[in-house]
Amino acid sequence: MAVSVRGHSSQSETSWLDRAFNFDWVLIIATLGTVFVGVAMVHSAEGSQGFGYLSRQSAAAAVGLLGLLFLALLPYQVFRMYIRPLYILMVVILVSVLLFGVNLRGTRAWFDLGIIYFQASEAAKILFVLSIAGILDRRIQWYTPQALFLPMTAALFPILLIIVEPDLSSSLVFFPMTIVMFYVAGARTLHLMAVCLVIGLAAVIPLASTFFDLVKTSLNGKPMLLFLARALHGGWDGLWLFLGVCAFFILTWWLLREFRIYVPSTYLWVTLGLIGLGTMGAIAADRALKEYQRKRLVAFVNPNLDPLGGGYNVRQSQIAVGSGRVLGKGYMKGTQSRLGFLPSRHTDFIFSVVGEELGFIRSLIVLGMYFLIVWRGFEISLVSRDRYGSLIASGVAAMFGFYALLNLGMTMGLAPIAGVPLPLVSYGGSSMFSSLLAVGILLSIHWRRHLLDKS
């Protein structure tokens, strides 16, 4: 296994003590600050009902910080020796949650551990990063399509399991995180784009058909859109549309040929194959999607379509954030959250409470700390002493990054209401615990950037 030493080359000059305390203090402070703000805001969101959330969230943070300390001191290279067991453990967790999990909020995504509920995808996310990074670490060449196939399948399989739960929202983070990890590991951009095309088609077609269903009445007199709406539902119209798209590509290719622009026919067949694959995926997804999931996705596209249904959350959340203005309404004084207009205010919409009560300036500080975590993740990826550490760090950074983008985008009406928590801030023990573990791994990679690899 190739070992590449990165970071400071003049490591021998620094003393043992210096190195021992050479933690990534920026990351530590940003993490602690975010956790502190999170616990405080969760308490504010619970309102005058007591201290239940506060105590549970603090306990989760305390346990999580212990885990963080443990993982920061544990050499992360240990995990590389157990990639297969880690992967199998993840699959076992995800399968057993399907079999033995409890149904909470419409998804069978939780284990009942007696005193607490534990969310399977939260456990899976650490194992996912550690194992997929290990699989990717085995190849140092550029990825060929053949070489890409197995790792990609290995990555998409657990995501599929998560979708089946159905925890659609977590998969919205896992999938782009996978793409980033593959990208950093040396997969060809074009290949990744092909994967995205297939998955994208499979996701967009059912979404668009639901959207057209909701705005059906406004389509009258627009034959093109009506046809599209019908075609997206499948049937003969769907077949015609599919054949039409295929014919369009073939015609384009042929026309280019006539103009003496030679595009290898492989491109054509691969494109057509991908579209076919995506359409098949779409048909499968269309059967699997639940009604409420469709509506949530559509509410993002147009929240005014159904203000008391799916769009209500987006609207109230934006009102909450915006009404904070520059200085906020004051801690524990947000009317949107305290009077119950804000849905899921302690979990998914915690940032709406931050925006409403703390205002623009303080929200900027919170967002800044969060950005520091993501930024440090990628920096650690660059200074890591080995490829495995780099890949883990990139994966963790991408994970935090996508969680934050989706969650913040959702609270501000830029992304669908995906039900994604804001790690370290949202109420939820599993999320808090696993997120702190992830930071611990980052710290471990950072701390060991100068040490020699013993394996």
Next chain:
Amino acid sequence: MWLEGASGVFSEGRFRDRVRFASFFFAACYAVILLRLFYLQIVRGDDLAQMSESNRTQVLFLRAPRGDFYDRNGELLNANRPSWSVMYSLTEDNTMKRADVEEILKPFLDPISNNWRQRLRKAFQTKRMVRLVEDVPNDVAFGLSEMGDLSPGTRMEMEFRRGYTEGVTSSHLIGYLGEIGERELQHNDWDDRKMGDLIGKMGLERTMDDTLRGQDGGTVIEVDSTGRLKRVIRELPYSKGNSLYLTIDRKVQKAAEVGLAASPTGRGAAIVLDVHTGAVLAWVSAPSFNPGKLLAEDMTDKNLPLFDRVYRGAYPPGSVFKIITAAAGFEKNLIRTSARVYCEGFITLKDKQGLERKYKCWKAHGVVDYWRAMAESCDVYFYQLGQNVGSQGLYDMARQFGFGESAQKILPGENVGTIPNAIWKRRKGLGGWSTGDTVNMSIGQGFVTASPLQCAILMATLATRGPMVRPYVVQKVLDSMGEVSSVTPQQPSWKNVILKESTWNALYESLRLVVRQGTGGASHVSYLEVRGKTGTAQNPHGEDHAWFAAFAGYPHEPPAVALCIFVENGGHGGAVAANIAKDVLEAALPPKNQPVVQ
């Protein structure tokens, strides 16, 4: 890249590039998030703060009483009366299911309202207070208050309503109120109104709505997302709307209302004007309705009780129009008053096809001069005069006196009637103008239509010998404290009809003869000088319309009031309309030497 497919090592340099690119990607995405935060909190902050505020507050509203209407002597034309309204809101209790609430209220509200369930649904949807039923009978109100504990969201509120207790009067002029509708809510005129507000739907209630309505009050409270009361923020007192002093004289109005109600059909209009100022002393359309308790039948009644015949109805004026024909004749020097015409009861004219057509008079008068022709309303005389004057001459004179154009600015939706000429007829697709049309026009038949108001204005203009006033009804506005806030100034005359002095004199004399020895005899009041003209207008829809238009004053004084009485399908003008006019004139101009009895 696709075909390259080489076994090249993915170098560290490329790796670092890609990590950097990934972190730039996230930085860019974060920038978008920050911009969005800036947009929401800084750019749209005030806007969204406002929305958050209206989320959390609602008003348990209390409707302000509207201003009152008084007549010119300060007598109340209408009064507000207290009434019970049933309100529902979730503020006190939001644990009950809508079906349960419905179950409790059903026995009380079902008999008196048919849309309270929709309103209740609205209360549950919007989580705002709604008014379920207005003007609840006392027994239902007491019954409901006793149910208080069973349905804590239901409340009885005392609110003021329009009540016309002392008999129905001036209904068409004052108009009625109704709840604002969906379409009106979206209209600019009503942009500061909210669902459930009462607005004027007709008459002055509508045109003066902004003046009459008060400032609603209520309790501003903070609610949570389920609509439950959290705390009271403040109490808003209401203030009553402004009151109006109208130019109406209740006595005159009453006399006209009684007269029309007693007429053969009970349908018609009466209008009395002060000729010098244009002040409207009476404005009656019959049949009438009770604005305090509008009935569903009012909307469907064949007699159209909601239709204001005073200015929205245009009817053939019949012989009243002969005044125009005579005036045009005098102006063109076509009348020698002593010249005689023989009336055998009809004339015959050849129409375009050469066929002979008879134009009848209402009786065979024999030999008539101008005075007799006017007094006894001989059609044959005016057929000939009309032909001499010509249709354009009739048209010009009628337009001078305000026919065919809007006469008032009091209420919207006026029917200005029709004064035909050749151009008008051709544009309507009715063919070319014929002598028959002129003949018909000269006695106010055929295509000619006019509103009772226009005929009254014709009389007022005769009374002033030229200056034409616009009628007005609002004398002054009193604010909620009873202080005068505005007084309608003396209106400048709207236009001036210039006729020769001899024309005025001849018209005056002939109209006096109508009352003294002619068809209008029934309107004669012993102590007054009444000049008027009857009309019996044929119409294709049924019985003749009865008209009487007049102006009157004390002897040796300039005329003071003008009036027009119109009875739809009432029959003979002299027999029906002139009778009513007598009572109205006696009310408007009481005997001078006697004390005024209020």
